[in-house]
Amino acid sequence: MARMPRPKPPPDLYRALEAVGDLLREREMPDLAGDVEAVVDALRSMLELTRYGDALWGDEIRNLLCIRHALRPRRGTVDDPMRGRRKARRIRRRSFR
Secondary structure (H helix, E strand, C coil): CCCCCCCCCCCCHHHHHHHHHHHHHHCCHHHCCCCCHCCCCCCCCHHHHHCCCCCCCHHHHHHHCCEEEEEEEEEECCCCCCCHHHHHHHHHHEEEE
């Protein structure tokens, strides 16, 4: 019985955006390249913030993407379900130093 070929993995869209920014710089389109690089930086910031299983609220994502909104931030308030985890992580980090 023949084995089925393994499906191709999905493309890495983060790397694709970085490549598009580089390509636009090479084609001397710095205004568009700057916009694409700003999106890549925003995504990198989001990924770093959520590295330890933390959650980003919609208002935080809007802030990172520079989208205007009128929502109050929830991080650190009683509405934030991750507040206890963040506090415990800070306490653990202090005890290891």
